[in-house]
Amino acid sequence: MSTATGHHQVAFLDLQALHREMHEELTAAAAAVIGSDRVLLGPRLTAFEASWAAQVGAREAVGVGSGLDALVLALRALGVGPGAEVVVPSHTFVATWLAVLHLGAVPVAVDVESATGTWDPAAVAAAVGPRTRALLPVHMYGHPVDLAPLLDIADRHGLVLVDDAAQAHGARTRGVPVGADGHATAWSFYPGKNLGALGDGGAVTTSDTDVAARVRSLRNYGSRVKYVHDEVGYNSRLDELQAALLEVKLRHLAVHQARRVAVAAAYADGLADCDLELPVVPVGTEPAWHLYVVRTPHRDALQQHLAARGVQTLVHYPVPCHRQPAFAGTPLARQHLPVADALAAQVLSLPMGPHLSATDRDTVIDAVRSFRP
């Protein structure tokens, strides 16, 4: 795309372009739902749940209304309730913390490591106390967290581990996909995620059939038998229309993932000698590349420089969780989380997605390279 300024425009993410690629398949899937007698809890949801479970290597997947709900229902199904403490990362999307708060539980933030933006397991172990019930790691930006040391901590202290994989569709550690290692994994199918619905959606994956059954009940008013309510449940179902559309989009995920990997490789190569911190990829990990996040103390100037050259960027996220207005005046706001503060001030997400052409990639690289703080 070009504009009056003469610069080739690079969109951060172009969902319309992706949907154009699969327009006929999506339209056919939607038409089938419109013509069917089931629009909730029907065969398309069952089929997508089986596909998603197989994709991540878990025994079961349970479709729910959003990623936030997936976190809430997974934690609750594993016994997290009022007064429990849940260890969360300092640097994440606010939904991770909100899920804990919605259960009347307390998020206990552990600051992330400066270089990688992920947890030091020793710091997590140090945060575990008598009221701790769960660990809630986040595969931030699509970088898979190695769950092995965290599962050791959970085992030692009798905790459950729920991982937030909202940004990690397709990520792998030592060849194993995210989604089957924790006691339960929460997924979002928000449209902008690597696997996105055309509306809201989410899922819980788990290999514990009791946990899966409990999430199935919780998402449907706490009911296993119609009009009999065993517990105080929710209305949070992934509908047939979204399930049918997700099934179509899942067929394209591997190809789209390969394109993200190619974009990340081009950026890593083209920006290697720039005065920027690029994403760190530990040996044995395959990020989902939901986002490609660079770090610089000159973030705002770099963002303006790129905008002037037609390159759209975003900040994930400009306000750290502990500084959100919603928590003002609460103990959550009084935490000392210097790395989270630094990241909020310094991170910048470059355009990332399967829509980017080789020209787009070069435009981004040239624009970043021409920046002088």
Ligand SMILES: *Cc1c(COP(=O)(O)O)cnc(C)c1O
């Ligand atoms: C998107 C996201 C969520 C919430 O997902 P929704 O489907 O928007 O509710 C939770 N955690 C993280 C890390 C996310 O990026």
